[in-house]
Amino acid sequence: MILVTVGTQLPFDRLVKAVDTFANDLTRPVLAQIGKGTYTPQNMKWIKNIEPADFDSVFRDATVIVSHAGIGTVLTAKRFGKPIILVPRQASLGEHRNDHQLATVGQLAGRPGIYVAHTDEDLKNYLLDDLDSPSHEDPSEVGRTSLVTYLKGYLAAV
């Protein structure tokens, strides 16, 4: 199953609409969490918000995640070892108050299991492809261990 999620705070109809447009051409079923969006998908299953309690099981069932470039979803995809395709929100299209999601994908592009789609065509191609999951040799684990060790040391010295 392909899981599309746009977060709960802001609508992202452009992304939902894009996937809905070619949902019938995909080989896997799609579930879209549309949040505050007003566009009603025609060709895929959708839900307004996934309850926090159900979120893990929906994530576990997904083979690939499509998402706005929200860090929470990126971390969750990593936690479940799922490939994630990011579509950054753009301030010029009224999708966020600034372009920090464009900056975020600029830094994350090319990391294991993370794919950035700048066009609908990119997105469709990724969804027809067999994407690699983040591997266990993910370099970001080094950074996380370093941060945790540093904080532990700081707290021990307080």
Add this chain to the structure above:
Amino acid sequence: MTEKKLKVLAASSGGGHWEQLMAMRSAFEGCDIVFATTIPGLLAKYDIRDGLVLPDCSRDSITMSIRCFFSAFAIVIKHKPDVVISTGAAPGLFCLLAGKLTGKRTIWIDSVANVEKLSLSGKLAGRIASLWLTQWQHLSRPDGPHYAGAVL
């Protein structure tokens, strides 16, 4: 006699800020830890009992911000943490401020989402944090924020 455990209040908004806090959760092993967030369901999702709920707020609503600040202050007074730590955003900053005003140690870890510059909360946090961190090496400065790693 056993030594008293360090008491830590770890607070953040829901969504990405919370996932980041959870990604560094093992840093609090051995501490007496109290978590606070703005979405009640997130506590259950991570099997956290006795977690606290903060009213959500942002720079867009002054009323909610005032409510959130008093709530943060009440939490710090009641739970008496030795250290207050946050990954953001505004509700976490208010917890830090309450910690600072009551003489606690304070730690701010700016969100990994802030790639080009610190968030507004992150910049303000620099004035009140005992330890002020960014998760991007290129945003670190000699006087802070410092870089010590990143959750992503």
